[in-house]
Amino acid sequence: MVGGKRTRNFDDDDGYRDFRPRMPKRQRVPPVVQLCKEMMPDIRTLGETVKAFEEDIKFLSEAIANEFGNEEYFRNALLSTLYAVVVEQPHKQPAIALLTMVVNSMNPVAGKSVLNHFFGKLQEWCDISIDESFQVTSSETGPWNKVKLLLRFLSLLSPMVEEDELLLLYKKLFELSVGLNNLNPEKRNPLSEAIYSNTLLNIPYLFFFSKENERLRGKVADLVSEVESTYLVKNTDLSLIREYNKNPPYESVQWVKAVLPNVKRVLANDMQQISELFPDYTTMMKDQPGDQGFNDPLNLPTIEQLEPFSGLDRGLGSIDGMWKVPRYSFRVYLANEVGEFETVVPFTTYAGMLFEDLIIDIIESMEFNRKEVAKQVVTLDLFFKPGIFAEPGQSIAQLIALHEENPIITTYKIEDLAIEKILSMIFKLPNVSHPFAYFYTLLVEICQNSPKAIAPVFGRAFRYFFNNLDELDLELKLRYLDWFSIQMSNFSFSWKWNEWEDESIKFSKTFYSPKVTFMRNLIRKELRLTSSKSDVEDSLTEEFKPYTDSSFVPKSDLINYYQSFFKDFEIDIDLLKDNDLFFIQPCFPFNETVQNVINYFHKQPLERSSSELMTIFEELQNNHGNIIHDINRLVVTILMQSLAFSGNRSLSHANKYIGDSRNDLLDIMGKMEVDQELKERWIIEAVIRYWNSNSQNGYLILDTCKNFELISAKSILNFSFLEDNDRNWGLVDATSVESTFRTLTELSLRRDASVETFLYVFERLVEIASETVEKLGVASDVAVVVPKDSTAIRELELSWKYESCLGFIKSILRKYADEYTPGLEQLNSILDGKVAHERTRQTIQNWLRELKEL
Incomplete structure (x- = not known):
């Protein structure tokens, strides 16, 4: 007893429990493992x-x-x-x-x-x-x-x-x-x-x-x-x-042509270039005890064994696959306009070629560890002779000052070298080795590690591509758009838009200007990447505020679309709202009927019967047929827009509503005595017009409609390339262009895919190009050139349209070479039948000849 209380004897077995956790005995790591x-x-x-x-x-x-x-x-x-x-x-x-x-x-x-x-x-x-x-x-x-x-x-x-x-x-x-x-x-x-x-x-x-x-x-x-x-x-x-x-900003060089001259130069003059490139480790070297030999001779495969693999088109690896087509040098950071000096070691030197080879190897082989790649590519200089590169983080202004003071001082920047080589992987044609997300996030990682040093490097790349947009390949314009918008979304949408104001002031009223098209698409894409529209708006100057209108077609076109359904009835345009169902607005005498359609789609599939829908539309026709131009067109439109309205919370919701309603839609539309092509056109138009302020959603929902066999791939493509008073949104709107590539890519992945759709896209683009060059009135043996006189707006627009069209043809031929190559005879036949302009025909024929090389 202590103080009148009984002390517990922990050795007694009287129900005491030890609540300490039972830890396994720590195993001793073997010394070799620890080492x-x-x-x-x-x-x-x-x-x-x-x-x-x-x-x-x-x-x-x-x-x-x-x-x-x-x-x-x-x-x-x-x-x-x-x-x-x-x-x-x-x-x-x-x-x-x-x-x-x-x-x-x-x-x-x-x-x-x-x-x-x-x-x-x-x-x-x-x-x-x-x-x-x-x-x-x-x-x-x-x-x-x-x-x-x-x-x-x-x-x-x-x-x-x-x-x-x-x-x-x-x-x-x-x-x-x-x-x-x-x-x-x-x-x-x-x-x-x-x-x-x-x-x-x-x-x-x-x-x-x-x-x-x-x-x-x-x-x-x-x-x-x-x-x-x-x-x-x-x-x-x-x-x-x-x-x-056209007019490339630099002369690219093939690897296979540059490598031997580079190696010969580096070996010449008592190997001075090697001494200037490689660090000197001789003080750490030890005498080697005799020459070691290999146990066995190297057994290389025979030429006969290798011949089936020699096209490097069998997916043997990312870098090996780059040799499938000729490998060219790629440049972003050209000689500085003020100081006329290089910031990247030229590819026409052994060092320049080696640095590119090393960086590509690091990027490709360590894709599994993005953070390590981000670190290694900007510290590559540590493994070469000191003095090859300038101090990391030095600005162009600092380099100009140093260069003027001492013209022989190095101006090579390790940051420029690393970023340029990563961009070369993003802009690689015909294919990219990894999903774009890897390269985009790698660049974000590098910038986050050292924002003050890297952000200006990005800025110079942004300007470079923008300045060369008129000449840039169509597919690369889309990649540039993606990269720019992702970088901006990761860095608070901060960009000095005033740099591009002059271009906007001159051409903001045009439809086909490559630079204005890019700016419009970029701002729309940034708006889609954020839930806070004000973040994007606050970054823009007044000149660019109008570009925040993300309408696919202008409001006047949208009003005309809805008015076209009716006769002797004026719609109230003030009730037209973004991404909303116009037909349930009070201005429509049948808005309650449309609400009944929506209520129908909200029912569980087992509780529905398409006969109920038929009854609703019969009442609509009986009560209001006198103000309706085409009841079938209106029915299709109400059905599709009601589904879009019901599923507008997310794409998954939209997909569910369309999937659940597929049989009802097919049943009702199947009873219409209307050409299938026309019905599909109505479906597409209904969805895209509903999502007029976010056409990406519209096109993605059309993909769902295609997957549920409500519409065909060809009908989407046909809609995208419709002509409307020399306006063709399929050539300029990024969501439409992306939809075209997405549709063709999905087809290319299907083993049973017909070449017919690919031929159709080629033929349609050839037609547009031919019609455009005819309107320009250019002689058959004269190439179309964009006039420098900015006052000739109509000529400018037609020239830009022509170039957009040809750029599209080039991109689809390259991207879907496997699909187009078997149809070469048909492609040439289309070309002969559709194109009278000789220079246009020669250009496209040259691309067709190159298809077999891809």
């Missing part, structure tokens, strides 16, 4: 901290040399980590190679094991290149891109590898590229160009640690000379994949 947890992250980040690099090499090499032969767990973890860094972050390859060779100097068995592992991987990817069952992941760059990266790493190990064996790898790959290239003397071989370019690009890496090796220099010179004399670079220029339809 790997500490060491592998250091290997993955090797070189990111320049000041600690030498110390990291010393610490890691000693640990690896001491531990390598002790535990298989350590060996496997080390080799898999080294491999991952080599193929996912190739800019770190020299650091990994240095680490490997320092380890080799201490423990040749460990060095040999690393060498064998990478040679084995090289052989493995060569074998995979002819494996039809190979499964591609989202971050897979392709077997031949892996061969490129593994050969580069082995080349870096030249001080420890028997040089004749190393050069034999090059010789075999070059022989393979030549053999593939010679399969058809007239036609380019995509795989041949990929192997040729990739292998040449690696040659300077042989000298990263071996610049003083005169014997190696001589052998490489002979190898390059042999390749130059045996490999014929073919002239293949595809206008279908050019980013600009």
Whole structure:
């Protein structure tokens, strides 16, 4: 007893319960596992901290040399980590190679094991290149891109590898590229160009640690000379994949044509360019204990085995797939207009080509880790010689001042380089390697990491594309629109709109001006991306406020549409509201009848009968038929707009209402003695007019109607390209253009899809182009040119319309080449029958000839 109270004896079993949680005994992590947890992250980040690099090499090499032969767990973890860094972050390859060779100097068995592992991987990817069952992941760059990266790493190990064996790898790959290239003397071989370019690009890496090796220099010179004399670079220029339809702002260069001159220049003059590009790690190098060799010769697939895969169109990986068509350089940051200097290392130098290759590799191979990609691409300069790039974050104004003070100072910006290469992936034709969202969010991530440095870089890109909009490919205009609007929505819609005011003041009343069209579409898209309309409105200057009217057709057209249903009856235009059912307004004597239709659709499907709807419409005709022009047209319109009204909360609601009502709609419309094409036109018009202030919703609901077989794909396309007093919304409105591409893409994915719809779109666009050039009155052998005289508005409008139409034809031929190629004879027949203007026919015929190359 203590203080009159009994103390509890916790040893007594008297019902006491210990409520402390029963934790499992902490298991002791084996020392080798702990070592790997500490060491592998250091290997993955090797070189990111320049000041600690030498110390990291010393610490890691000693640990690896001491531990390598002790535990298989350590060996496997080390080799898999080294491999991952080599193929996912190739800019770190020299650091990994240095680490490997320092380890080799201490423990040749460990060095040999690393060498064998990478040679084995090289052989493995060569074998995979002819494996039809190979499964591609989202971050897979392709077997031949892996061969490129593994050969580069082995080349870096030249001080420890028997040089004749190393050069034999090059010789075999070059022989393979030549053999593939010679399969058809007239036609380019995509795989041949990929192997040729990739292998040449690696040659300077042989000298990263071996610049003083005169014997190696001589052998490489002979190898390059042999390749130059045996490999014929073919002239293949595809206008279908050019980013600009006319007057490109720069001269693009093909990879396959630029790579050999770049490599020859970098090897010339005692390899001065290599010394200026690669960092000097010689103080950390250790003498290598003899030359290591490969255990087995490399077995490359034969030309016969590779021929079926040589088109690189079998989905073997994202970067390999880029070689399917000729690869061109891509530019955004051209020489500064004030200072006339470059901010991106030119592609016509080895360094420029290598930087592009590295950044694309990082972007593509690490798609699974966007945050890491965002970090690595803007710190690439850390892994090259200091002084190549200006200080990060320097503005153009600062560079101009520095350049004027010292003309030989570097003006290259790592930010410009990284952003330009990411944009090159967004603007890649004919296809993009990943969903656009990956690239857009990657750019947002980079900007959020360093907004002060990156935002001005984005601004210059925005201006560049806007200034070149008249010439830009149609599909790329849509990508630019998407990127710009997403960036703006992520950064509070802040943009200095006053920069574009002059263009708006001059052409705001026009219909086809590319720049005004872009501004209208951009503001409408931004309005759709936010629930707060005021955020967008507050960012605009007064000149652009009228563009916040998101109407698909002007209000006057909408009034005429509703008035067209009636005779001897005037509608009250003041009751016309956005995204509302006009027929339930008090001005209509039958508004209660329409309400009954809405009530019908609100019933559960099992509680309905289409006979009830028929009765409602019979009463409508009996009571008000005297003021109705066409009862069938009105019935179809009321049905579709009532469904749109009932489901206007969201697309899923709309889809549900249409799906539940499908049989009723088919039953009622099936009883109408009206041509099916006309009924479908009424359906489409009813939906688009209801959603006049948000046409994207309208077109998406039309997709639902198509999926439920209420309308056909052709009827949507026909509606989009209707002519109305020289106005064709299908050529300028982004939601309509997107609908056309979406409709054709869905058709292209269907195995049973008919080519008829694709031919129809081609024919319709050809007709519009032909009619437009006829109105312009241009001679048959003269090209249509947009006049510079801004006062000739009608001529300007027709010229812009013509160019929009031709740009559309170019884009659909490229995008749906697989669908159009089998119908080439029909396409040429359409062209001959519809187009009298010779220059127009020649342009389109040239595109048709190029289809087989895609």
